[in-house]
Amino acid sequence: xxxxxxxxxxxxxxxxxxxxxxxxxxxxxxxxxxxxxxxxxxxxxxxxxxxxxxxxxxxxxxxxxxxxxxxxxxxxxxxxxxxxxxxxxxxxxxxxxxxxxxxxxxxxxxxxxxxxxxxxxxxxxxxxxxxxxxxxxxxxxxxxxx
Numbered sequence: 001x002x003x004x005x006x007x008x009x010x011x012x013x014x015x016x017x018x019x020x021x022x023x024x025x026x027x028x029x030x031x032x033x034x035x036x037x038x039x040x041x042x043x044x045x046x047x048x049x050x051x052x053x054x055x056x057x058x059x060x061x062x063x064x065x066x067x068x069x070x071x072x073x074x075x076x077x078x079x080x081x082x083x084x085x086x087x088x089x090x091x092x093x094x095x096x097x098x099x100x101x102x103x104x105x106x107x108x109x110x111x112x113x114x115x116x117x118x119x120x121x122x123x124x125x126x127x128x129x130x131x132x133x134x135x136x137x138x139x140x141x142x143x144x145x146x
Contacts, residue, residue, distance in 0.1 A: 009042075009110065010107045010108065010110055010112055011041065011042070011112060012039075012041045012042070012047065012105060012112040012113040014047060014048070016105075016112075016113075016136070017039040017041075017047035017048040017113070018048055019135070019136065019139065020039050020048065020105065020113075020115055020132050020133070020135070020136050021037055021039050021048040021049075021050060021132075023131065023132040023135035023136065024037045024115060024117060024128050024129065024131065024132035025037065025050060025052065026131075027127070027128045027131035027132060028052060028117070028120075028128050031120075031124060031127070031128065033119070033120040033124050033128070034052035034053055034054035034055040034119060035052050035055050035059070035063070035117050035118065035119045035120060035125070035128060036049075036050070036051045036052070036055045036056070036059040036060050036062075036063040036117070036118050036119050037049065037050050037052070037063060037115065037116070037117050037128075037132075038063045038064040038066070038067040038115070038116045038117075039067060039105075039113060039114070039115050040064070040067045040068055040071050040113050040114050040115075040116075041071070041112065041113045042071055042111050042112055042113055043071075044067075044068040044071055044072060044114075046064065046067075047113065049063075049064070052119075055118075055119035056118075056119045059118035059119040062097065062099055062101075062116070062118040063101065063116040063117055063118035063119070063125075064116055065094070065095060065096065065097040065099075065102075065116065066097055066099055066101045066102030066114075066115075066116030066117065066118060066125075066129075067102055067113075067114040067115050067116030068095060068096065068102075068114065068116070069096045069097055069098075069102050069114070069116075070102035070103050070104040070114030070115070070116065071104055071105070071111060071113050071114030072096065072114075073096075073104070074104050074106070074111045075104065076100075076102060076103045076104070076126070076129075077097060077098055077099055077100060077101060077102035077103075077116075078098055078099060078100035078101070078102075078122060078126065079098075080098045084098075085097075085098035099118070099122060099125075100122030100123065100125055100126045101116055101117040101118050101122060101125025101126050101128075101129055102114060102115070102116045102117075102129065103115055103126070103129040103130060103132075103133045104133075105133060105136055106137075107140050115129050115132055115133060116129070117129045117132075
């Protein structure tokens with residue numbers, strides 16, 4: 001029996017993170033909602049960030065936490081029951097959040113990062129994050145961004 005001690009991984013590059021950020025900015029501008037947008041890698045390391053003119057200062061932190069939560073869980077934020085969401089925030093010293101607007105970045109079923117958007121309504125944040133992820137997925141299917 002052979003024991004495997006390593007595994008192959010796909011990593012988000014700075015160009016990939018910049019692409020996701022640009023797609024989110026484009027979606028936010030089209031919607032007319034200035035946003036704070038964070039992109040993290042699979043280890044929750046911040047790779048790209050922008051605070052658009054007119055976005056809320058406090059959304060800097062929430063956007064980053066949304067991205068981190070999505071990258072850690074592999075699921076969009078906002079789908080946990082209220083009681084479990086409070087436990088999640090408490091157990092992680094506030095590093096994880098259940099606010100809408102975080103979406104994981106995946107390639108071939110593997111988490112490579114997450115995007116978090118904040119400063120609009122939760123639904124606006126989520127729509128912008130989804131638009132950026134859709135653009136990322138389209139490019140990765142074409143083999144252009146990884």
